[in-house]
Amino acid sequence: MNALLQVSGLRVAVGGKEILTGLDLTVRAGEVHAIMGPNGSGKSTLAHVLSGRDGYVVTGGSVSYLGRDLLAMAPEERARAGLFLGFQYPIEIPGVSNVYLLRSALNARRSARGESEIDAASFLRLVKDKARLMQMDETFLQRGVNEGFSGGEKKRNEIFQMAVLEPILAILDETDSGLDIDALKVVSNGVNSLRDPARAFVLVTHYQRLLDYIRPDFVHVLAGGRIIRTGDRTLALELEAGGYEQIVAAASP
Amino acid sequence: MSQPIAQQIAGGLEWLDERRASALARFGKSGLPDTKNEDWRYTSLAGYTQRWTDYRTASGQPSVSAGGDSPTRGADSWVAADMFTVDAVDGAFCAPLVGTPPGLTIRSLQHLTPEWRGRVEGLLGPPEGPADGSSPSSLVDLNTALLGDVLLIATDPGSCVAMPVHVRLQCTAAPALRQPRLLVDMAPGSQLTLSLEHTGAAGALVNAVTQIRLGRDSQLNLIRVQALPDDGMLTETTHIEVGEAASVTVTSVDLGSQLSRQSLTVLLAGTGASAIVHGLFLADGHRHIDNCTRLEHRAPLTTSRETFRGIADDHGHGIFNGKIIVQPGAAGSTAALTNRNLLLTTTAEIDTKPELEIYVDDVRCSHGATTGQLDANALFYLRSRGLDPAAARQVLTAAFLRESLSGVAVPELRARLETLLQARLQAGPPATMGTGT
Secondary structure, eight states: OOEEEEEEEEEEEETTEEEEEEEEEEEETTOEEEEEOOTTSSHHHHHHHHHTOTTOEEEEEEEEETTEEGGGSOHHHHHHTTEEEEOSSOOOEEEEEHHHHHHHHHHHHHHHTTOOOOOHHHHHHHHHHHHHHTTOOTHHHHSEETTTOOHHHHHHHHHHHHHHHOOSEEEEESTTTTOOHHHHHHHHHHHHHHOOTTOEEEEEESOSGGGGTSOOSEEEEEETTEEEEEEOHHHHHHHHHHHHHHHHHHHOO | OHHHHHHHOOOSOGGGHHHHHHHHHHHHHHOSOOTTSGGGTTOOOHHHHHHOOBOOOOOSSOSSOSSTTOOSOGGGGOOOTTSEEEEEETTEEEOOSSSOOTTEEEEEGGGOOHHHHHHHHHHHOOTTSOTTOOOOOHHHHHHHHHOOOOEEEEEOTTOBOOSOEEEEEEEOOTTBEEOOEEEEEEOTTOEEEEEEEEEESTTOEEEEEEEEEEOTTOEEEEEEEEOOOTTOEEEEEEEEEEOTTOEEEEEEEEOOOSEEEEEEEEEEOSTTOEEEEEEEEEEOTTOEEEEEEEEEEOSTTOEEEEEEEEEEOTTOEEEEEEEEEEOTTOTTOEEEEEEEEEEOSTTOEEEEEEEEEEOOSSOEEEEEEEEEOOOHHHHHHHHTTTOOHHHHHHHHHHHHHHGGGGGOOOHHHHHHHHHHHHHHHHTSOGGGTOOOO
């Protein structure tokens, strides 16, 4: 099966300092990948570069998404091509309602696929369904994007957006951080309900806890800007028991 | 300048003659404000006087009725079913005498019976100028000297006027300088929502004056919208006196004109009086938009809260000069003033000057101003959801301004303002917006 995402020897510098030092990653449709690693290992840098955020200089390697050069695509082109980034720190945008953002985002995606804009009734039905899935009160829809939301509500809103946009590849950056156990269950449930043979997930996380609820097909350990070990979910359990140091030390030349 | 003006004043309103003559005499001495005046530092009226070559004023008879052949943006002909609309063309009011909402009286000079004349004279102020010895505004004098009509809107005591009143001030093309004059008298315990919209033909020149008095316990929600064509020029003086336990909410929106200068004064004159002022302006293209506000606390336990938001883009120039004065008699008062601006290009300019003058100890006052760019994180967030950079900028710009509409309680009016704002932002010059990709 062809890869949705193919990262080859990716090297990325921030402010002159190399953060990713030759990262390889292959994600195929239907798969869930977890990328774990200690603080400063480059996890968030990977998520940001894949989403097209400014301030990162690619110094080597390539990223192919659906056969296209992802790094040459603007952030909005990536989104329209079905890439979704769940933010570690979702942004508050007062004055722009959630429902307005969702409709604009959905129509941008549809337009890129040559489809017409969604009609009001179908859109409303869709967002109400997904809000129910995420156990979000419908009043949230009319509020400003993340405005005055708690940390947990913001993360829930990210997954809600993802559920409405139905991406091909979702990269969730530390979606579990700052969540209490109930919110973690709701968020995980949202992700699990979207698992699909045509869709893939990359979960960037510091803790194993999330993986109790979302079972990954692959677990990668990122350290020093590259993936030093890949395994199945038992690797996450091993990390939980032994910590990162042990694995990082074992992988060192 | 005074001689030609005197010759061209419309006749037929003898009881106003003394007032007009003294205003004219004062104006003859003072002339138009110039940039040596600190309050006018950034705004020169030189361009205004160049175009203003005909001193004639409207005769009191509208030449055309408002409606179908509206000369400017399509939005101008807006009439809401749930609002009572009053039209004024070139300062002459077509005040209808039928269908006026209960609790409300609307009179133009044409329909002014003697019983209402006293009310008009009281609101216009003493013919010799302000009684408190403060320097009269030469623009008010100019308006008085040339006025051809006056619109009086008065509420009955205790009346809660359910239907909002919408006054459309339309002006035809230069060279005449139009002098609309609006008087609002809020009787004790009454409530009213009043919307005031400036529109006009290309080249419109307007010097508007609005005087408002709020009696005890009355409430006024005033929405003022300036949507003149791109080459229009407006000077506007608004004076609001708020009585005991009365409250006024002002929403001021500047979207059009080449030059717009608003001088807004709110006097909190009675114990417990309060004022909320929200403002927004969009100084794009080559627009010059100057808002100069004075909120003066004269009585104990008065409250004011002012938030002004502005955007300057392209070669636009926005000015906000907001002063809060707390007089010795205003113990126990609270005042807060904030001004937030967005500067979207390096060729645009914003000048902001929030000021506090406090002459009494027992008060709580705060003020602050910021000028910045659109939030890069918010822009990226929207782009990561598929919005292109121009759309993302527009959404954030609209959102920034929209916050200033929170005082507009009438949903229909609010929606109308949102639409107007959206249309203006979409019509903005895209060439200067950049793609950012």
